Structures are given as structure tokens and as C-alpha cells.
Amino acid sequence: MATHTLDTLGLKCPQPILKVAVKAKELQPGDMLEILADCSSFPKDIEAWCSKMGKTLLFCADEGGGKYKAQIQF
Amino acid sequence: MDLSDQDEAGLGGESKDSGPESVVAQGIPMYKTLLLKRRYGMAKVAITCNGAEAGNVFSPFILGSAAAASGDEVVLFFTPGGAPALVKGKLEEMREVKGLPDLLELYDGVQSLGGKVYVCELALEAKGLMEEDFREGVEVVGATTFLNEIKDATITFSF
Numbered sequence: 296m297a298t299h300t301l302d303t304l305g306l307k308c309p310q311p312i313l314k315v316a317v318k319a320k321e322l323q324p325g326d327m328l329e330i331l332a333d334c335s336s337f338p339k340d341i342e343a344w345c346s347k348m349g350k351t352l353l354f355c356a357d358e359g360g361g362k363y364k365a366q367i368q369f
Numbered sequence: 370m371d372l373s374d375q376d377e378a379g380l381g382g383e384s385k386d387s388g389p390e391s392v393v394a395q396g397i398p399m400y401k402t403l404l405l406k407r408r409y410g411m412a413k414v415a416i417t418c419n420g421a422e423a424g425n426v427f428s429p430f431i432l433g434s435a436a437a438a439s440g441d442e443v444v445l446f447f448t449p450g451g452a453p454a455l456v457k458g459k460l461e462e463m464r465e466v467k468g469l470p471d472l473l474e475l476y477d478g479v480q481s482l483g484g485k486v487y488v489c490e491l492a493l494e495a496k497g498l499m500e501e502d503f504r505e506g507v508e509v510v511g512a513t514t515f516l517n518e519i520k521d522a523t524i525t526f527s528f
Contacts, residue, residue, distance in 0.1 A: 307470040309435035313478040316438035347410055347439050 298327040304362070308336045312344050319348070319369070326369045327353075333362045341365050413442040415519035416526045418451035423463040426454045428528045430475035433484055436524070443484035444522070446515045451528075452492035457504045480506045487515055 301318055303311035311332045322328060330341065338355045345352040345367060355365040414436040418429045429445050437443045447455055454460065464472045479486065487510045492498060500509050519525070 307468070309431060309438060310470045310474055310478075313434050313438045313475070313482075316440075317478065317481055344439055 296325040296327070297323070298329065300329045301331070303330060303332045303334070303337075306332070306334060308334050308340065310334075311337055312340050315341070315344065315367075319350075322369045324369055328367045328369060330365045330367070331362065332365070333360075335361070337363050337365070341367075411440045411442070412436070412524050413444070413519065413522040414524040414526075415444050415446070415522040416528070417446045417448060418454070418528050419448045420450050420528070421452070421454040421459070423466055425451060425528045426460070426463065427466065427469055427472060429526070430472060430479060431470065432526060434475040434478040434482075437479050437482035437484040441524075443479060443482075444487065444515070444519050445479070445484065446487045446489065446519075447492070448489050449492040449495040452488045452496055452498065452503075455486065455488055455503050455507050456498065457502060460504065476504075476506075485518075489515075 299318065299322065301314055303314050306314070311330065311334050315328070315330060318328065332341075334340075338357075341355055342352055344350075351368040353366040353368055355363055358364050414433065416429045416433055418425055420426070433443045433445050454463075460472050460476055466472075476486075486507050488503060488507055490509050490511045493500070493509065503509070
């Protein structure tokens with residue numbers, strides 16, 4: 296089990312999700328992925344992605360200043 | 370997961386119709402990959418692009434990359450009107466539009482997640498282009514090939 300981080304600050308929809316999907320290919324079951332984003336559609340999009348891909352969204356927190364931090368359990 | 374769906378799908382059980390042709394690379398039988406796709410609600414998405422301006426080109430790559438990122442099978446088809454956008458260097462020219470994502474990253478994303486980018490074969494003569502004029506990853510195909518490939522697509526767009 297490993298924890299990975301992904302910084303998508305400054306990227307517009309759908310790039311943050313695209314980065315998550317590309318990163319997901321190298322993750323193992325049990326790994327954690329922490330994502331930083333400031334795209335306003337990110338909270339809903341990451342929830343939709345996790346639901347569709349069968350991954351567990353542990354949280355998506357509003358960090359203030361338009362930034363979000365999400366954690367996914369693979 | 371709905372167990373009745375699993376029973377209907379026959380996952381984990383013997384399948385009578387899994388002939389040798391249904392076995393794909395990586396050793397995963399085709400019927401299982403198809404059923405796994407259905408279980409997770411994956412779709413096939415077909416998008417045509419009929420123009421080579423930024424107004425035509427961004428939407429196919431935004432929607433296409435979002436779909437590919439969510440596990441959908443994506444097929445983009447550029448008609449002769451859209452084909453010039455895929456000539457080497459053209460996406461770079463329209464890459465940066467205020468407020469929009471980076472077009473090249475979307476293109477690479479679609480490619481790296483297994484999406485297909487087709488150009489209509491008619492574009493060659495109609496636009497005076499050669500196959501080698503197109504950027505890496507672009508495939509020149511006929512209408513019949515495209516239609517055969519998307520016959521089970523449930524989501525379609527045209528721009």
C-alpha cells in the first residue's frame with residue numbers, strides 16, 4: 296500500500312479527472328491517491344468518477360480559496 | 370453490485386459461447402471484459418467532428434477525454450471538414466483558448482486511455498492530404514469501418 300499525490304492546480308475540466316485516470320493505471324488495489332484541484336466542477340466530477348469506476352472516495356474537502364483536496368482508496 | 374445481474378451475466382461460471390476468438394490479450398476472456406464493462410456502466414461513445422476550427426475541435430476532445438477517463442470506449446471520427454485539424458502542428462496552433470483546457474493534453478489523454486481518433490478516408494483527396502500528414506495516433510479509415518465500430522455506441526455527438 297502506498298500513498299500517491301496528484302497536483303492538478305490550475306487545470307480545467309476535464310483535465311484533473313484525466314490525470315486521475317492516467318495515474319490510476321499505475322496504482323495497486325489498496326493504494327491511496329490524494330488529489331489537489333481548483334477546478335470548480337472537481338468535487339462533483341471526482342464523485343461521479345469514483346462511483347462509475349468502483350473506487351472509494353474517502354473525502355473531498357473544500358480547502359478554501361477555491362481549492363479542493365480529495366482522497367481516493369483504490 | 371446487483372447479484373441478479375451477476376447471475377444473468379454468468380460471471381464466475383462457465384460460459385458456453387466463449388470460443389477461442391473471444392479470448393483477448395492479457396488472458397482475459399472477451400465476454401468477461403464486456404460483462405465487467407456492463408457491470409460498471411461503461412459506454413461506447415462516438416463523436417464526429419465536421420469542422421477544423423477551435424469551435425468544432427475542442428468539444429470532441431473535452432467530451433472524448435472525459436469519457437475515456439471514466440472507462441468508456443471512445444471513437445472520434447473527423448470528416449473531411451474536420452480533418453485539417455489533425456494535420457501535424459494544427460492542434461498546437463489552436464491549443465490555448467482562454468478558459469479552456471490544453472487541447473494537446475486532451476488529445477494525449479484520449480490516446481493514452483485507448484480512445485481512437487479516425488480521419489475519414491475521403492479527406493485525403495478532398496483536402497489534398499496524405500496519411501503521413503496527420504499527427505501520431507491518427508488512423509485513416511473508411512465510413513464502413515467507423516460505422517461497424519460504433520454500431521453498439523449508446524452515446525453519440527456531432528460537432
